[in-house]
Amino acid sequence: MKFVTFQSAEHESRAGLLLNHGVMDLHQASRGALPADMLSFIAGHAQYLPLLRELHLTEPTHALSEVQLLAPLPNPSSFRDYVAFEQHLVNATQRAGHTLAEEWYQMPIFYFSNHEAIVGPDADVRRPHNCQRLDYELELACILGKTARDVRAEDADDYIFGYAVLNDWSARDLQMAEMKVHLGPAKGKDFATSLGPYLVTKDEMAQYATGDHRFDLRMTATVNGCLLSDGNYQTVHYTFGQMLERASRDATLQPGAILGSGTVGWGCLLELGPETHRWLEPGDVVELEITGLGKLRNVIV
Template identity: 60%
Template sequence: MKWVTYCDQSKEKVGWIVELQDEEYMIPLEAAADWFRSQGRDSPPVFESLLSLIEAGEEVSLQWKEIHGSIQSKPEVILEIGVPIRNVKLLAPIPRPPSIRDFYAFEEHVKNARGRRGLEVIPEWYEIPVFYFSNHLAVVGTGESIRRPKLSRCLDYELELACVIGKKGRDIPAEKAADYIFGYMIMNDWSARDLQIKEMKVGLGPAKGKDFATSLGPYLVTPDELDRYKTANGRYRLEMKAYINGNEISSGNFETIYYTFAQMIERASADVTLYPGEILGSGTVGNGCLLELGEEVHRWLEPGDTVSLSVTGMGTLTNNIIE
């Protein structure tokens, strides 16, 4: 399923996406429940947030998956209760997650970013997947504006994927981690590079170079939707692209990731309990930011620019930059 959070008369609501005749429709949870009850069936609870639905547990998710399957096979029901996606104001799937841990998991990105500064990859990077905590209260969705920090003139996008934890767990081994993933979505870890570089010289961070915004969405895609892209080694072959003002700037593939989400979950849950709705970012795919590509490829982002990130099977996440 492709879950969404959307805005209806200033209220956050939950739905999912279906395709019909090459067009996407959003099915509101409330409308789906009403239709299911009209068939003489008991509907599972209607949740006001996707986080609440995830917290309710796997049994509830499976009940909604059954209803999704019923509606998906009935074009007349989709046209009756669905809303064309172009008429829906989408929000971040989880607008206020409990936490965001962002990892540093693509070797090519590490090599490129450090190489720009004349540095080698440190041996410790190959020993453990590392992460930092981002600002979980500065999440934005597709279509929302990103304010460039006042003191920055080196604003950058970062092309990433994120996974969402589906159930509580602690000391989760990598071989069992898949059971703890509710779904995946595109993530843009916006970076003010001039602020980031200065503050990290002190030995802490990133802080103000990162905490102003993180974009998530447009959908939260359940793992079964991506099964067709899974490779023999358990990774996903997903094209990842970034566009500035409609021009393709970055291109990579999620299959090239060095540390898997399973390994990230194992690391994040070591001696710590993970809870439903917590978000783990993959870090930037190789060549997935301007820091790697250099100003000879494209200048830093400026007010008026529009940035779109697209990933196979996961839609497009778009934001415009404002002063």
């Protein structure tokens, strides 16, 4: 199933199911049996998914042309972003004149990002003040469906609700300055993160599984129609199971928590360098696409 959050002509934000010929308002179509927001649906999905199937709701309540798609989960309970692709980190550290820390191979590393700055497909992304080095980051997001604490990697699939395309926008000049004191990133990241266009349940992604807790998913990024990044999720070093094990050790993650995979190799302008493309500027159209998860489009303003 593909779930969305949309805004109707009445300017209400509602949770919906994406159908071939439109969007179905879960709350309206179920006559109140299903919640009106996506976070509540995810938190209660053990009850709501069987009910949704039992109701045999197949007719849209809105045509796609009548609604605006928002981030499928506009209000995640938390957001941890990892650096799980070795190639990305090798490229980025070389560009910065550093070497890759040995500790990266000992544990999946993440930072906390701003879960209150999530934007959706076709939304404008404002370049931060004093930023001249705005970058995109091509990532896969994993969304948890139930409370997790001290989860083992091999049990992680039981806690996953679904996946989506994620763009971890980065103000590189702000990020590099603050990280010189070995903290962050903070202001280099917290202005916006794009998620969408929809949230795909894990059962639908099983067709792409490679048998090693990874997926064969092509990941691409274009700027103004020019293909710049082209990678595959199966090159990831750490699996989402390993990421969740690390995140949930001695800590509790709530339903609706997002784990970001980090950037696929060659999945950002920092790695590609100025010889390939300049930093992002107002007016640029950035599109990230991942097999089975759709295309996430945003415009820089």
